[in-house]
Amino acid sequence: MKRELIITTEPIDETALLARRTMSHGMGAAVFFAGVVRGQEGDKTIAAIEYEAFHKMVEHQFALLFDEMEKRWPVESVRLVHRLGVVRVNEPSLWVEVVTPHRGEAFAACQWLIDEMKRVVPIWKKPLK
Amino acid sequence: MKRELIITTEPIDETALLARRTMSHGMGAAVFFAGVVRGQEGDKTIAAIEYEAFHKMVEHQFALLFDEMEKRWPVESVRLVHRLGVVRVNEPSLWVEVVTPHRGEAFAACQWLIDEMKRVVPIWKKPLK
């Protein structure tokens, strides 16, 4: 399984990521997810979110998740980018791509990865006005 | 709900589609799906798939699905491109994007749309060696 994890304070360049996609001839499905900062956090209007991480543990926990993902689904490639620092409203903070032979596997694996990330990967956010 | 349906014999330009994405400040999730022609159809190695459609009915059935989708989930935008004619292995035949406030809705709506498409939208395929 090809793995790519990028934890960065730079803006997520979805076009560049798309251009780097590779799929072998046996692969039929690519699912992408872009998580974008919304202008509302609860009742409050916000301008941005500041993301903080325990960096070394983030990398380790993602490695454990990728190991588990590889056992569960026939994933050829997983790429995940999480932005840290200040991310303004309407900009993506998270980008995930999963490539598998069939559609169902790609959707299931992508959703599972994001759910698990929110459970075990030490990243926190602070809304900024 | 913004709707865009493209039924075309031209290659699907994912980069151009991505560049045209719009999300308002209340939207937090964009899910994309690219369905790509695989080199195997059952046991056989193939070079391409030829897609045929009952064009007028395709548009009507997608319109009904978009109506239903709008009732079920708070979708701000749905865009779907289906390629017809000969699509070579490793090229996408289907591209779908769904934009919603939250992640779960986007995944659910995108998967539902593809499942329903396969049930009611009159498109057929013929493997080519």
Place this chain on the structure above:
Amino acid sequence: MTVTVQFYSCCKELTGCAQAVEKLPAGATIEALLQQLHARFPRLVPMRNSTLIAVGVDYQPRSHVLKEGDEVSLFPPLQGG
């Protein structure tokens, strides 16, 4: 009355034609049309239970009553995506 019938995908391959014009008694149902088509195109018979039928651009059940000038389409299970 007269209805036109369009064949798609393997239905077209089995009949050897893309379109047929059928004469039916007034008030005939899709089921009656199918019986007439099966007599003329026996190769359609094996897939009778999986054939999908639309009148215009909407699916209709076998019990649907046809009317003069209807455009009926016959096709196999779908495979988009």
Place this chain on the structure above:
Amino acid sequence: MTVTVQFYSCCKELTGCAQAVEKLPAGATIEALLQQLHARFPRLVPMRNSTLIAVGVDYQPRSHVLKEGDEVSLFPPLQGG
């Protein structure tokens, strides 16, 4: 023995510091460390049940036995994505 403790996110805000060094008897568990930290930083007490604890880069239960030089991290529930 001595362990270092890192505080992240609101744990850091509640303690007012990013790091603390704690002395503990040999064989002390995370639970013992937490009691000591709660005495020194009472503002951590209300979130004691939701606090996540890692030793190094792995999560550990309250019963985990610490050893000399361990790096323990305390943080609130996660919010990535």
